[in-house]
Amino acid sequence: MSVAAQVVKKFINDPDNVVPEALAGIAAAHPGLVRVDLENQLVIRADAPVQGKVGLVSGGGSGHEPLHGGFVGLGMLDAACAGAVFTSPVPDQMAAASKAVDGGAGVLHIVKNYTGDVLNFKMGAELAEDEGVEVASVLMDDDVAVQDSLYTAGRRGVGATVLAEKLAGARAEAGGSLSEVADVAKKVNDRARSFGVALSSCATPSSGGPIFDLGPDEIEVGVGIHGEPGRRRAKHAPAKEIVEMMLEPILEDLRPQDGTKVLAFVNGLGGTPLLELYLLFNEVNLQLGDRGVSIARSLVGNYITSLEMAGASITLLTLDDQLTALWDAPVQTAALRWGR
Amino acid sequence: MSVAAQVVKKFINDPDNVVPEALAGIAAAHPGLVRVDLENQLVIRADAPVQGKVGLVSGGGSGHEPLHGGFVGLGMLDAACAGAVFTSPVPDQMAAASKAVDGGAGVLHIVKNYTGDVLNFKMGAELAEDEGVEVASVLMDDDVAVQDSLYTAGRRGVGATVLAEKLAGARAEAGGSLSEVADVAKKVNDRARSFGVALSSCATPSSGGPIFDLGPDEIEVGVGIHGEPGRRRAKHAPAKEIVEMMLEPILEDLRPQDGTKVLAFVNGLGGTPLLELYLLFNEVNLQLGDRGVSIARSLVGNYITSLEMAGASITLLTLDDQLTALWDAPVQTAALRWGR
Amino acid sequence: MGPLNVNAETVSRWMSLCASAIAEQRDYLTQLDAAIGDADHGSNMTRGFAAVEEKLASLDGGMPPGKVLITAGSTLVSTVGGASGPLWGTALRRAGRSLGDAETIEPASLADAMEAAVAGVVELGAAQPGDKTMVDALQPAADALRAALNGGGNATQALAAARTAAEDGMRATVPMLARKGRASYLGERSIGHQDPGATSAAIIVAALEQAVGAEP
Amino acid sequence: MGPLNVNAETVSRWMSLCASAIAEQRDYLTQLDAAIGDADHGSNMTRGFAAVEEKLASLDGGMPPGKVLITAGSTLVSTVGGASGPLWGTALRRAGRSLGDAETIEPASLADAMEAAVAGVVELGAAQPGDKTMVDALQPAADALRAALNGGGNATQALAAARTAAEDGMRATVPMLARKGRASYLGERSIGHQDPGATSAAIIVAALEQAVGAEP
Ligand SMILES: Nc1ncnc2c1ncn2[C@@H]1O[C@H](COP(=O)(O)OP(=O)(O)O)[C@@H](O)[C@H]1O
């Protein structure tokens, strides 16, 4: 089956100008919360640099909104670097962001493990260090759909990135040092695992049509967030079975003990109605309950998306007292907000 | 062009059980914030009834999430009645909700103007009144795509509903009487106008496929939120032109004076990436600026949706000091939260 | 053919026939609603009449037909939602009320009941004939029933006339421009499509003819 | 045919030829990337080389070819993003550095520069030949260039050999299982698709042959 002729319509003016125009929209929609550096395609916390606070910088290709720009603000990121759609930002952006948010306590880069992101952030960190900014980096690679190995690109960073940004951001807000803040992000990465399933493809502004073809009865199992196909294709199935399919590899890898408390994050990839995400969350809750794992905190919604892809990912994070308290701490961003 | 054979895949178990399973998911995801009455399909504020406070009840067909269940909580709704997908709830639900949230100060029903919603809420109000609950109702009909007339069903209630729930909810939280709270909702309806455009159709769990067909180069202009086709079909166009198409009938009807301050709400219908919604917001901001209207408050995101429909609506609300202060007041719901 | 005995059992049978006929046409009704509405009419009506059937089955016998209809109407109101729930619920309840406590229904009372039903729908929904709604099937059916009886026809003949009138009325909705209900949002674009509510109404009238005709 | 004069102008011409050839193949490269990646390779490379062309056009003349290459590489790093930005940026910068301040490039230095470029890519990206990346086009090209020169070929012949080797290497990526880059996430499903980065690499090597051959 070919869907090559299929067109995905978009609200855009010029495919090459989508990101700057959207950033201008973010600036107009959230004055007081963030400012936008249009030249460097950065969303920056309005009051950055916060003196004495560790600065948090993340970024990546666009098309995953609200990640990362929607998470800039008190208790989370200090700056987000927006690349072209599905394309890592360039080192100059990370350098400019790091300089803009350095309050003298150093800057943490939270980097999703994709070759492009890793290389560009690495070069960006070097540029920033050349200009006197102390930089630490944490790599997120929580996607258990990808087999890890020394000889491959390794696991992808997906849902845990949102959690790391929140939790490390809370640690920074509470006065943590650069290494303490980095440790929280690493801890999140160590204790979180994710898995995604797509029911449809998505189209970038320049691809015009769906990135991959999917039969009317097929789903992609083990997808990432860049419209890439998954590890395998399966027949579409009831939500209950799909959740089993997703939880199994997560739990196999996470091996939670009986009585473990987790943060369960059911994330929409963009084109799945919230109604279905809550239905999935119900399944996750029931199935975890059956296995003696209890959900102590939760997040349900579209937080790390793949444009308009229909699909969802599940992320489980094993909580402890520190992480729970950091989760509950105030956050004030466009997409995640409480306590303020 | 026929897309009759097209399948829209969904995360569901049984098409007839989607709503209760999703409600169970809401209950599991937001304990402390809401409780769910599964028998009556109600999402109820955890601490309802709040003694002495006017109770706010809204509801409608499911498939518009986060409306209405995602707006239950402090400073907004006390209860939301969930109907089947795109089907108004039944009077028994409104009666049960009204009883559950009546803190002795009466209950306001916020009703979107659709025949089904109007009739069922009317009967529900009668049932509640029979049981001694004082009920006032406000009808939302802000959609300028539909021509109003005594001899038709009149305008539809769309985006302004979200704003009315927030602003009337804030008035109730601040101790307003039933008539004061109802007046705020009416005021919002009087001062708000909306217009929607769809780039794709959507599918209900029981329809299986798209509700209407749309050519690869066509858009639906003047759509509502139930997957119904719009007033007319137009050729797809750049975002700038589409925003012009949407703002024109809104401004024609609203007739804001030079210097007017508005709340601009760019709402996604479910399947449009946030990236594009911000791009639209940028256009709205630029075009309003050109006309001497300034945006004092804003809301961008998927708040009143039509399942996975790709599309967006624009709502403009003319602000005054009262409405601005009510908007800024704390709200603590699953989908809208600040100040707490 | 002897005089018809239209009683509580007839009404129950009618409701069962509605449940099965509508369940059978569920997808068709939903398709009609997809074209000019929101694609839920088939599931709405199916859900409602299934509930009615279940509810009536759970009752002890001995209720007069009018009360059975009131129960059926209330069940529709409590289970359907949408526009059709209150409208059909009201129709059946008004019909039931007009029948009072009589154990059997005379043809003339049947005509009264159908007129009461239509009046209830119009009062609640304010649709005029020609607005492209269920009224365009129901009003002609009620009129035809009354006219056939007035012209000396028996109940069987009168119900056949009502069924034909409902079906004609249903088809006549195709060229109409909708002025009520969801289809009215489409304006001119509603023209050329058959109204789903008029279609289910014709099914329900046909089921009535069948229920009465099947009188043992 | 006289000795080739490969100089700063040649390098600028090469970059312009890359810009036009890649812009022409933009959709094709994006399609290849859609099959096993994220559908952005065409726009990434087009954006980058357009920026390089613009940057070089804005420079005063008088820069040695090595510096021109370093400038081009830095421009790629600053404008492409993704995996290909740092990798190609490093490749050109390393090539440029290996050329030093020389005004003209001897064939042997050209081979040195290409080897330095490949070494830079491997150092940064850690891909081995056979991993289904640009290295599978670039490494054979560098090897072929060196071998042709060692075998007594002139620059024109050596560059033709490099181009052929790059194209062969590009085609050889089809049956490979990806172990680096985004395509590696597909595992077995990456087999049967040509690597987009190897494809643009072959285009860039072909543009080099053309740039040198077009020497007036
Ligand atoms: N005001 C009205 N009066 C009479 N019938 C109406 C009215 N509004 C709608 N209807 C009928 O209801 C039908 C639609 O019912 P349904 O799809 O179940 O409800 P909804 O429109 O709420 O989705 C229409 O086809 C029409 O026949």
Ligand SMILES: Nc1ncnc2c1ncn2[C@@H]1O[C@H](COP(=O)(O)OP(=O)(O)O)[C@@H](O)[C@H]1O
């Ligand atoms: N580690 C690596 N070493 C060498 N080349 C690589 C590596 N990773 C990816 N590539 C090349 O990069 C190409 C993809 O580039 P591009 O699509 O622009 O970036 P991205 O993968 O970030 O979207 C691949 O086709 C491959 O040839």
Ligand SMILES: [Mg+2]
């Ligand atoms: Mg990319």
Ligand SMILES: [Mg+2]
């Ligand atoms: Mg409906």
Ligand SMILES: [Mg+2]
């Ligand atoms: Mg309907």
Ligand SMILES: [Mg+2]
């Ligand atoms: Mg790519």
